[in-house]
Amino acid sequence: MKRAIITSITACLFLIPSIRVQSQNAELFYKAAGSPANPKVQVSWNKYNTNQGIADICNRLARAYPDLVSVESIGKSVQGRDIWLLTVSDKKTMDPGLKPGYWIDGNIHSIEIQGTEMALYTAWYLCEMYNENDFIKKLLGEKTFYIAPTINPDGREYFTSMTIPPRSGLAPRDNDRDGLIDEDGADDMNGDKQLSQIRRKNPNGQFIADPKDPRRMIRVEPGQKGEYEILGSEGIDNDGDGQINEDGPGSYDGNRDWGFNWEPNYIQSGADKYPFTFPEHQAMRDFVVKHRNIAGSQSFHNSGGMILRGPSIQSGYAEVFTRADETVINEIGKTGEKIIPGYKLLTIWRDLYTVWGGELDWMYGAMGCFVYSNELWTPYLMFNDSTNSDQYEFDRLLLFGDAFIPWQKINHPLYGEVEIGGFTKNFGRTHPGFLLEADAHRNAAFCIYNAYQLPKLEVRDIRVKNLSGGLKEVSATIENTRMIPTHSGNNLRYKIDPPDYVYIEGGSVIAGMIVENADLNITREQKKNPQRLEIPNIPGYLGSGTTGGFGGGFMGGGSFGGSSSNRVNVKWIVKGGSKYTIRVESVKGGRASAQSE
Numbered sequence: 001m002k003r004a005i006i007t008s009i010t011a012c013l014f015l016i017p018s019i020r021v022q023s024q025n026a027e028l029f030y031k032a033a034g035s036p037a038n039p040k041v042q043v044s045w046n047k048y049n050t051n052q053g054i055a056d057i058c059n060r061l062a063r064a065y066p067d068l069v070s071v072e073s074i075g076k077s078v079q080g081r082d083i084w085l086l087t088v089s090d091k092k093t094m095d096p097g098l099k100p101g102y103w104i105d106g107n108i109h110s111i112e113i114q115g116t117e118m119a120l121y122t123a124w125y126l127c128e129m130y131n132e133n134d135f136i137k138k139l140l141g142e143k144t145f146y147i148a149p150t151i152n153p154d155g156r157e158y159f160t161s162m163t164i165p166p167r168s169g170l171a172p173r174d175n176d177r178d179g180l181i182d183e184d185g186a187d188d189m190n191g192d193k194q195l196s197q198i199r200r201k202n203p204n205g206q207f208i209a210d211p212k213d214p215r216r217m218i219r220v221e222p223g224q225k226g227e228y229e230i231l232g233s234e235g236i237d238n239d240g241d242g243q244i245n246e247d248g249p250g251s252y253d254g255n256r257d258w259g260f261n262w263e264p265n266y267i268q269s270g271a272d273k274y275p276f277t278f279p280e281h282q283a284m285r286d287f288v289v290k291h292r293n294i295a296g297s298q299s300f301h302n303s304g305g306m307i308l309r310g311p312s313i314q315s316g317y318a319e320v321f322t323r324a325d326e327t328v329i330n331e332i333g334k335t336g337e338k339i340i341p342g343y344k345l346l347t348i349w350r351d352l353y354t355v356w357g358g359e360l361d362w363m364y365g366a367m368g369c370f371v372y373s374n375e376l377w378t379p380y381l382m383f384n385d386s387t388n389s390d391q392y393e394f395d396r397l398l399l400f401g402d403a404f405i406p407w408q409k410i411n412h413p414l415y416g417e418v419e420i421g422g423f424t425k426n427f428g429r430t431h432p433g434f435l436l437e438a439d440a441h442r443n444a445a446f447c448i449y450n451a452y453q454l455p456k457l458e459v460r461d462i463r464v465k466n467l468s469g470g471l472k473e474v475s476a477t478i479e480n481t482r483m484i485p486t487h488s489g490n491n492l493r494y495k496i497d498p499p500d501y502v503y504i505e506g507g508s509v510i511a512g513m514i515v516e517n518a519d520l521n522i523t524r525e526q527k528k529n530p531q532r533l534e535i536p537n538i539p540g541y542l543g544s545g546t547t548g549g550f551g552g553g554f555m556g557g558g559s560f561g562g563s564s565s566n567r568v569n570v571k572w573i574v575k576g577g578s579k580y581t582i583r584v585e586s587v588k589g590g591r592a593s594a595q596s597e
């Protein structure tokens, strides 16, 4: 009997190989700088994960690092798939929900799959470096990461198991208004799970094969004779209406579905019925609304090598940035340009196009977060050269033709004999494998920098002075030692979160006040609840348009500016007590306390 039990336990262990913690024999390698020496969770960062792969990595991280990681499903997609979310924070230092939070998501657009790997890499890196690196350890003590590797699992499933998905998720829609739904999408005619281009021999065509690389089609000069015509993307007229591929699955824009500066489809194409039509975005909205500590966020897209910032509408409408927020968002974004070479900080409405109802705008406008959206991958990364973006040359010299489907003859029911071929779906907008890990690290580093710059509050300089009549004056300074304020301009304007509260404990409070100018003894008394002073905002050290130093404080780089705007002085008159505890509580700024001597 005993032996039978042991045997069955052993069998179970072998049946579930992913549970194993798979550190390698430490004698086999030597640590490279900045990467974990011997990850407990082995992951190759040169490939794209399926939904199952994402769940596997999330669960392995949660099992290997129970004190750092929790995994949960925050909701289901249109087709019923889980939307996984990782909470990464040092659970032993403080409840993760009480620390300033940083949100990361990826893949809202189905074909923009590598945001998922950037998000997963960030979670993995934080966990695997926690025991090796003091900076990461401290960061997870102070901050919480909320990481949703994909908020569009249906689109991802389509990409990894079928052909090229629509930009959207997969809720069925009648794109050509013929009363039928998704009846004429693209067709994978040769069964390679790709969607290729179609070319047909035609002496009057406008294209020839490039003599230098015959895979490339080039347009002939006016008056010259061509050899081919290009007939668009692989597919047939499934519903016999004389149009090809006019009603594929989905086709709306998930990033026009958010309830801030939202406009209907006739103003903002891609918008659906009403804000938050889709369950994926409802799930994220409900999570973020319940986690008010989320103070900054990143939503990964592709492509173009951009660090996008708001506003997305000229003049911003309800989203208009205050000068203080401008300063912070530009300062962090400029550092991002250094962290991720080839990526440029751009403002959406001015440098790209107008977006109504985007996720980024909702996160800033309605939730009061400091937000960026990185457009991942830029042709610059091919040759580290902004003047050469030749994909054919890159594929030839570095990928050895792996990203190109050679032209091949097939019989098309409408066009007759044609050839199909072209670049694979995993090239052009997404990273080739060998560049994926490097860019994942850089983008993770940008997220880490953002999270670091979320508020960090400290209570300092507590002074107790004896007054006449047994009264005492207790004063203290609350300082935010990071760039991001506890409240963005929009947070203050719309009262998204309550003010920051500063409490005093010990003795009974006669009066409480905010000291506006200590030298001139100008104070603002708070008559109601003086033991709990209300501070509307504690700016960061770059806030209020000060001339503070660049990058000050981050790993000892730079220097602090001379400004004192990131400090708030408070004072109480109390009776009784001997030791006083001053405690600050901020929804987005976290908590801190200190005691008098």
Ligand SMILES: [Zn+2]
Pocket: 109, 112, 301, 302
């Ligand atoms: Zn996108």
